[in-house]
Amino acid sequence: MIKKIWAWIQRFSSPKHFYAISGKLIPWFAVPAFLLGIYGLYMGLFVAPTDYQQGESYRIIFIHVPAAWMSMFIYIVMAISAAIGLIWQIKLADMIAAASAPIGAWFTFLALVTGSLWGKPMWGAYWVWDARLTSELILLFLYFGYMALQSSIEDQRTADKASGLLVIVGVVNIPIIHYSVEWWNTLHQGATVAKFDKPSMHIDMLIPLLVMALAAKLFYAAIVLMRARNEVLYRERNRQWVRDLVKKL
Amino acid sequence: MLKAFSHLLARDLRLAFRSRHELANPLIFFVLVVSLFPLAVAPSAELLQVMAPGVIWVSALLSVLLSLDRLFKQDYEDGSLDQLMLSPNPLVILVLAKVCAHWLLTGLPLVLVAPLLGMFLYVPDEAIGVLMLSLLLGTPVLSLVGAIGVSLTVAVNRGGVLLSLIVLPLYIPVLIFGANAVDVASDGLSVRGQLLFLGAVLALALSLAPLATAVALRITASR
Amino acid sequence: MLKAFSHLLARDLRLAFRSRHELANPLIFFVLVVSLFPLAVAPSAELLQVMAPGVIWVSALLSVLLSLDRLFKQDYEDGSLDQLMLSPNPLVILVLAKVCAHWLLTGLPLVLVAPLLGMFLYVPDEAIGVLMLSLLLGTPVLSLVGAIGVSLTVAVNRGGVLLSLIVLPLYIPVLIFGANAVDVASDGLSVRGQLLFLGAVLALALSLAPLATAVALRITASR
């Protein structure tokens, strides 16, 4: 039984097979992502009520929070696929990790900038040295480190394994981002600016937020498949099937 | 196995003592960087006192970072690392020996000289002990985690700054808790929490980092 | 001669652009180190603002220092430096080309990113211009003076910290005047004096440092 599953995994994860299947899968992620995105934007911008404390500025939440969630989610996906690549030597997993990094970095960047833009009206400063903000910045650097290591090691196999190990080690940062708000408070009494007082969120706010978060996940799925397909083409460039395929393009 | 450990440790120490200036260097760098700050900011006692824990900790971190190169780089370039990897002894033990040597040569001197610098920067007497203790718990973590970074970048030439990009983010929790402990101690409050955290991180690093380093070495040093 | 200069400059730039991440590295190091400080000290706006000029200048200095290695070390180790010294062109010109390349790759990016970091650390808007100007005048001096240091230590292996020991003291005047200029500008006062001083130091370094470097290279690289 286990052998069968293993054989199935091996077959599915063969680059050639993946390339064929992913081509068909992409629209199934892209189209719902687009529709949900439109719906979420509509709900968020037109339907959701004005916040009684923050006024209209809170509408940044529909960008900021999904982006922040994605920045962490993608990192975890990378770590898991890197682990799979390291342990079971599945090349596809390494390619997924490599393809995810730029997307994750972009989302992290987006979370940072939208957070800053939200911070100015809320806290009166674009940037404060709060733990969550800082650890998010560190996350951006972890992404950069991964990409830098990946590109500075010539041999592809070595690069994958080495940078994979790095992501796995860097996972310690994720709980820090998540729990930092509490830890920081216990450390610096009174010094905290970021105390998100969240009166149980209005359902009209919550729905667009969740819709946008889902749209972001689907968007990521579509893009990561596109990127992984490029990786496959490049890395398997000496295989006959890629050559046959490219000749037709 | 214990013998392999102690022999390698001895070799690294001997190598360091052979060029004696080299030995003092991380220490001197530490002292120099710390003393840059009073020069660069207006040197008022209160300001320095507030800055002190941060400055000392950042400088310690940088001087460990700068000395990381000597962990594996040279061994990689001259082929000694190949011989280590071809040793019948477990690579983890050998890695641990090298990290130990590194800490004895860089971390420990920093711990010992920190009180002096603390006094220079007006750290209150009751916080000096905590300063030393936090460094004593923190610097081994810096060496251990740094070893992972070095082993990942050992095959990259001119990897100096790549190394810091990889390693600094991982150092930050140690930095925050270490500096904070001193800060809080200066205000006369209890620092049990911070020190426990540092201790826990040390235990974690001690058990996992050598493994990760050994794995990384086998990956990257294949040329 | 001009051709020799530009060719070498082009080679060094090409070499750097070949590994593109390498290019961004001193910059990232700079940003990382600057952002270590707010983590290590209690992050209050007033405190950070007072520390900012010092922190930014010290970090700039350290990131130039760390990147100095790439000036001659690699060339020494792979023998290219021998070929440079056997060039029919005056060594001074070649040294100048290498230093130029180094500044373009490390100093200039720092100057360009400094305003952003200044804002992070609450440097007042009117002082941001002075911050950039002081770095623009100061960082070339760091590269030029650093070159002397590197050429003296090029034959010493694991000279990383020895280098900083030699070079940091020479950097201190630049650091003091650079940081002070920003500090004074934050208070809204005139900084003509400081900037003139930095300019004079730059002129001096530009005319003497390449000579000293060339002489040092002929001495140390004899093996």
Place this chain on the structure above:
Amino acid sequence: MMVEADSAHTIPLLETRQLECVRDDRLLFSDLSFTLTEGEILQIEGANGSGKTSLLRILCGLRLADAGQVLWRGEEVSVVREDYYANMIYIGHLPCIKGDLTTLENIRALLDTRSQLAPLDEIEQVLALVGLAGFDDVTSKALSSGQRRRILLAFLLLAKARLWILDEPLTALDVEGVALVETMLLEHRLAGGSAIFTTHHGMQLPCAMSTVTLGRAGNQPC
């Protein structure tokens, strides 16, 4: 010797099966299978860039083959790593020498990585043999390129491993040094040891020697 008796069941010391190595899109070799028995000396031949160094590093387990296996006494090398490494010694292109340590300390350090001890007089004896008598307390950075290689020869003799894997052991050696290596190989073989080596400079061994020849690099896109 006893094993020879029923040679049908002899397990070779080292065996490769369908090894393949790809570097940078170029297939260096594939389907490379050979065996090495005790007392056998094997030369890897091939032009510059044909993949000799890569092959030796794969044999050592320092590099992963792109396909195929390396077996030590019939078992996968990665499985019996400790036993393999205790009986094998590899000397590559690189010096493995610390310029700051003396000749003696360098040898001791190299032996230490193998957890081997050697009494001082034995080391002295071997140093004299490789032509480094009197250089035992000279720091190695003050040695010429050939003298540094001779330290490795001393290490090789002192380590007493069963299998030698040598990548261009003649590099930088003078005529006398070449003769020394030849003698060393012969005596090693007489003592039942095996060796795999590469060299571009005709080594004259008055004994049976197998060869494996690698093709010219870059010709076969894979």
Place this chain on the structure above:
Amino acid sequence: MMVEADSAHTIPLLETRQLECVRDDRLLFSDLSFTLTEGEILQIEGANGSGKTSLLRILCGLRLADAGQVLWRGEEVSVVREDYYANMIYIGHLPCIKGDLTTLENIRALLDTRSQLAPLDEIEQVLALVGLAGFDDVTSKALSSGQRRRILLAFLLLAKARLWILDEPLTALDVEGVALVETMLLEHRLAGGSAIFTTHHGMQLPCAMSTVTLGRAGNQPC
């Protein structure tokens, strides 16, 4: 050729007078005087550690002799440095190769230091000659040790210097590579060039060749 006519007044291309070299308290050589005329090929012989590398570096002006002079066309090398360096090329033990640059860029960079330009097709031609055809856009760190040495041979040919100073030019080269270096030296000589080289591996030149032999190192305490 014209100079040959009144050879009494011929100024040798390179001349050494009473050179002496001491390293680490050991006198490597002293009172070493020889001359090199145009079209002459000179081999420096000597065992490992006898001081060949040190001598060559002194000849280049990369190292100061402990006593004595090196003259280029009758004038002290340090005085006529520019003229000397424009006509001389030195290739030592070290690669001088940047792993991050391609073969072509490496050659260009090396030529640039001499302010020499070479058209692309000439470079391609020379690359083909030294057996690197098709490797021109491969980054050098992906080359084998012998291939890297061949880049230097290409540089040597392209630089068209009058005097070649080569420290073990055969290192890492295969048989074919050795033959290549021999041909290069012969043709260089036919074109009126001179060369000084060291090697431990018998180089067979079918032409007149002078030799300078250095004594065994470490024998003479000074």
Place this chain on the structure above:
Amino acid sequence: MNGSEFSWSEFFHMGGYAVFVWSSYGLALGIVLVNIVSPLIERKRVVKRVKRAIARDRHASQANNS
């Protein structure tokens, strides 16, 4: 918005936070577009490289045969 009638100018004004809100949304849109476009460009580049490799290999094998 609920109840009171909808006005576009008020909508774009975002209660005085227009700069912050709209630059956030704008940046998000920009990043989404970059993420869509860059894999497409990358794909073109990869295909071109593979085609070049195919051409080079055909060249090489012809040279070998002749």
